[in-house]
Amino acid sequence: MSLSRHINADEVIEKCKEHPHRKHAAQDGRQTFHQSWSRDEDAAKAPKYTLPETGIPSKAAYQLLHDQTALDGNPLLNLASFVHTWMPEEANKLIQENQSKNQVDLDEYPAATIIHNRCISMLADLWKAPKEGKAIGTSTAGSSEAIMLGGLAMKKRWQEARKAAGKDHYHPNIVFGSNAQVALEKFARYWDVEARLVPCDASTNFVMNPHAAMQFIDENTIGVMVIMGSTYTGHFEAKCSTHVGSPCVFSTVVPQNLMIALVDEFQKKTGLDVPIHVDGASGAFIAPFAYPDLKWAFDIPRVVSINTSGHKFGLVYAGLGWILWRDESFLHKDLIFELHYLGSVEYSFTLNFSKPAAPIIVQMFNFLNLGFEGYRRIAIKDLRNARMLSRALEATYFTVLSNIHKPVKDLEGVEDLDEPTLYEPGLPVVSFRLSDKFKADYGHVEQSWIQSMLRTKGWIVPNYNGPEGSSEVEILRVVVRETLSEDLIERLIVDILEITEGLMGERLVAGLRPSHVFGPPPSHDNYLRDGEAGSPTSSASSSDLSSPSTPQSDAFVLIHKKHLLPPPPSALRLRVPSLAPSLSRSLSIAATSSPLSPIAMRAVLSCSPKAVGVANQPDKEHGRPDKANFGSAGEETGQGQSGFARQC
Numbered sequence: 001m002s003l004s005r006h007i008n009a010d011e012v013i014e015k016c017k018e019h020p021h022r023k024h025a026a027q028d029g030r031q032t033f034h035q036s037w038s039r040d041e042d043a044a045k046a047p048k049y050t051l052p053e054t055g056i057p058s059k060a061a062y063q064l065l066h067d068q069t070a071l072d073g074n075p076l077l078n079l080a081s082f083v084h085t086w087m088p089e090e091a092n093k094l095i096q097e098n099q100s101k102n103q104v105d106l107d108e109y110p111a112a113t114i115i116h117n118r119c120i121s122m123l124a125d126l127w128k129a130p131k132e133g134k135a136i137g138t139s140t141a142g143s144s145e146a147i148m149l150g151g152l153a154m155k156k157r158w159q160e161a162r163k164a165a166g167k168d169h170y171h172p173n174i175v176f177g178s179n180a181q182v183a184l185e186k187f188a189r190y191w192d193v194e195a196r197l198v199p200c201d202a203s204t205n206f207v208m209n210p211h212a213a214m215q216f217i218d219e220n221t222i223g224v225m226v227i228m229g230s231t232y233t234g235h236f237e238a239k240c241s242t243h244v245g246s247p248c249v250f251s252t253v254v255p256q257n258l259m260i261a262l263v264d265e266f267q268k269k270t271g272l273d274v275p276i277h278v279d280g281a282s283g284a285f286i287a288p289f290a291y292p293d294l295k296w297a298f299d300i301p302r303v304v305s306i307n308t309s310g311h312k313f314g315l316v317y318a319g320l321g322w323i324l325w326r327d328e329s330f331l332h333k334d335l336i337f338e339l340h341y342l343g344s345v346e347y348s349f350t351l352n353f354s355k356p357a358a359p360i361i362v363q364m365f366n367f368l369n370l371g372f373e374g375y376r377r378i379a380i381k382d383l384r385n386a387r388m389l390s391r392a393l394e395a396t397y398f399t400v401l402s403n404i405h406k407p408v409k410d411l412e413g414v415e416d417l418d419e420p421t422l423y424e425p426g427l428p429v430v431s432f433r434l435s436d437k438f439k440a441d442y443g444h445v446e447q448s449w450i451q452s453m454l455r456t457k458g459w460i461v462p463n464y465n466g467p468e469g470s471s472e473v474e475i476l477r478v479v480v481r482e483t484l485s486e487d488l489i490e491r492l493i494v495d496i497l498e499i500t501e502g503l504m505g506e507r508l509v510a511g512l513r514p515s516h517v518f519g520p521p522p523s524h525d526n527y528l529r530d531g532e533a534g535s536p537t538s539s540a541s542s543s544d545l546s547s548p549s550t551p552q553s554d555a556f557v558l559i560h561k562k563h564l565l566p567p568p569p570s571a572l573r574l575r576v577p578s579l580a581p582s583l584s585r586s587l588s589i590a591a592t593s594s595p596l597s598p599i600a601m602r603a604v605l606s607c608s609p610k611a612v613g614v615a616n617q618p619d620k621e622h623g624r625p626d627k628a629n630f631g632s633a634g635e636e637t638g639q640g641q642s643g644f645a646r647q648c
Ligand SMILES: *Cc1c(COP(=O)(O)O)cnc(C)c1O
Pocket: 082, 141, 142, 143, 144, 145, 181, 182, 183, 184, 227, 228, 229, 230, 231, 279, 280, 281, 282, 308, 309, 320, 321
């Protein structure tokens, strides 16, 4: 039988087993003593797709699933996700202590409800809800559920107004950028609202251009969803970029927030009051701390509701979102249910009824443990690490699409280069692609191979297509979270460059030989050995950069003849202000041990430390105020990411 795509793997496996029937028969009642043997035998009895007739021992079930989940990627190295993957020991303890509690049981677990409501109050204050108003909100399973609720509230309010005016209320539409996360499109489809997607491309920084958005707004528009922190590039939509070349730069309308200004103007002209919901899944936990003066939240009257994911930069594990309305009048009464059957009177306006109380309790743990300053320190650290990665990529083979590393003012003489407002605002996200020059020189290299090869080293970095309007652009993206330390970023930079050069055919990546899979097979014509080519570094054009010695074995170094001495990328000459000193340290070590090419070495070394003072302050590394949370040398806390604590 030839291998075809129709092979049923389970059938094949079944046929390969030795006498499965006799084996099962003989097994029953068999006494086994050796631990691992007994475990295998027990597990073998469990069917895969039907409920087992009788169960297997808890130890065997545990081991079976424990072993199976080992196939998952390592959450620490999952740079694809915005979702948080680490909490301090005390938070883990609180989760364990409270994991059997259902948040909805108000009477039974009153403390959980009080904590929930205090979280809402703290968020309302953080998002500048008007003191005179009555902000209202709830926790949700995540931003998706929160977005459903935000959208529904806008739809109900629109319908009511239309009915009152005796107008058609059957054709609602909602406007958002084509860069929107799938939750926004789900809202539109699940609740029968026409989704009007504003196309985004490189010319609009891959976010909604407010001018373009205005063309989609009419009397049937229930609202506009503005994304604070695009999942594609981390850009903030609410804030018009001040970066030259951005679509908003020519605007003469209030530059603080163009979308708001345009909708205000629209209302003056038409009388239509179009509300704005801010999707702050990531940004609503970054902007208040990193960019406290940025106007995007309830301090703008038109912003009626905001959602966020507690499990993203709220720094809680998966399973927690929040939505708040600036005033209870924006949460339509139709959406609020009065419940009596759990004891006292209770109000519910979520899609789900039951939900775990533990994530809410540890959200409060973070609020207490970190405070404003702690969240700010973590945001600053994440942004600094994201800038470092951006510069290293830009200085080598990549074009960086995210903006948070681009200064908005002259940095000459600036003391604290950590200050996020010196740069374009955005999430600590690095979106990048192979540069046009690279693609012209190495047309055989597919960008998606970088994703696959990073995966073999443990890193999970997605390569995906741009939003509608620029879906031909492939983007690699790294989300810099609390756990992605400077040390790991340095390792990531080395791995990305090493892999890229391996694909170029210039170098052998450790353990990987360039083959026809990754590029043209080496032939004597195309390739020269290092020795025969002379020293590639000595004739390189840049004299201002130190040429690290690269004593790799001749036998392992193949250099593409055609590209023997490419000029250093012009990005090399960019001033790179605050690359941490340890990067150059580790890279000079790398120079003697890693197979990075002289080009990459020079490029990365050129990001030399200018701001030694900044990165040398260990306290700035973490937000958690008490050292105890970070463990100590003698305090081993199991496995997993406990090691992270010590890195901070
Ligand atoms: C993650 C994300 C969502 C969805 O949030 P969940 O908490 O995963 O449900 C929606 N919008 C944006 C911008 C996001 O980044």
